[in-house]
Amino acid sequence: MKRKWKRSAMALFSGTVLMLAACGNNTSAPEKKEEKPDDAAKQEESKKYKIGITQIVEHDSLNAASDGFKAALKDAGIDVEYDSQIAQGDNSANTSIANNLVSEGVDLIFANSTPSAQAAASATSDIPIVFTSVTDAEGAELVESNEKPGGNVTGTVDTHPDAIPNTLKFLKEELKAKKVGMVFNSGEQNSRAQVDSIKKLIKDEGLGLEIEEASVATSADVKQAAESLVGKVDSMYTITDNTVVSALESVVSVANENKLPMMVGEFDSVKRGGLAAYGFEYYDIGYEAGEMAVKILKGEGEPAEMPVQYPQNLKFVINKETAEAIGVKVKDEWKAEDVNDSEK
Structure with missing residues (x-):
């Protein structure tokens, strides 16, 4: 009887241990599930x-x-x-x-x-x-x-490293410019940096161009500043100045009425009446x-x-309607895209 009792007790003890082990495994399972990287990724995505x-x-x-x-x-x-x-x-x-x-x-x-x-x-x-x-x-x-x-x-x-050099070269060699008028907000660091860069490049490259500045503080000043350049310059260059671009039509009207070819800093300004640009979207x-x-x-x-990025695509775009209006003949060798074609 004693042996039988001992065997029964041992069996009961073993079964209890197995049950406890099983319970222990069940309680730890949810913790592993919460630590899955996939779940964290899904939460991040949502x-x-x-x-x-x-x-x-x-x-x-x-x-x-x-x-x-x-x-x-x-x-x-x-x-x-x-x-x-x-x-x-x-x-x-x-x-x-x-x-x-x-x-x-x-x-x-x-x-x-x-x-x-x-x-x-x-x-x-x-x-x-x-x-x-x-x-x-x-x-x-x-x-x-x-x-x-x-x-x-x-x-x-x-700005693309080649945009300003190409523009100045085009003004000098193709448009035969000598005195270039620039309307810009001198209080905007973005604009001052561009104008200073242009002047330095003209000097370093011996391009023989002269820059005539007309500074503005607000968009309301833009037309008057553009008019102040008439008679002093034979061409114009409107850079990516926020104050001026917000009132671009004022500069365009002055430039085109006085047959002054105006290079601009980006494509939207070409669409709005500027002559041409080496730029990007x-x-x-x-x-x-x-x-x-x-x-x-x-x-x-x-x-x-993360390095600062330059525009990836630089191309030459021209407004042929503006060119015709101010008497500029568009040459095939310019390989320029007509901005008006993209809108048709």
Whole structure:
């Protein structure tokens, strides 16, 4: 009897141990499931981000850049709530917009223009900032260097290394220009940098061109400034100045009425009546900035280590209607695309 009792006790003890072990395995299973990397990735993908957009003024080029930025995030499947604000050329409003976006705790700021990027960079060193429509990121003190930004700011610039040299060469060799009029906002760092770069290049390359400046503070000053150049110059060059481009038709009317061929800094200005440009689409640099934002939001890159990008595609575009109106003969060897063809 004692042996039988012992065998029964041993069997009961073994069964109890097995049951406890099984229970222990069941309680640990949910913890392993919560730690799966796939689940974390799915949660990240389903997250809705809030992005603040700050833009200094409203005009076709900057608007196109914003459209391109949004398209890049949409194509990447990023769920975004946007807070888009435009300063309408008012620097105090520009600063307030940047501070407001920081107070809202947005996940990322898209700064469209040099003043917008500078205001955002002054407002925060924690929130990632991606800019576009900036000409000289280093000169504007947005980054330590284009190759290694070093902070919370990076983005795409709106000038190609060959754009200004090609434009000046075209003015000199093809349009036989000698005195070039430039209307720009000298208070905008983006513009001052371009004009200084143009003057230096003319001197370094011995191009023999003279620059006649006409400075403006607001878009209301643009037409009068353009008119002040009549009789002093034989051509004009309108750079990517936000103040002037927002009132471009004023410069176009003055230039065309006085048969002054006007080179411009980007394609939208050619569509609006400028003669020609070595440039790119602002939509494209906005899209490229959006691709950078996607990497930042997904944790695949940090602004400090993401080099500033130049426009990827540079081409020569001309407005043949403008050329005909001011008496400029378009040569086949220019290999220029007619901006009006793209709209037909």
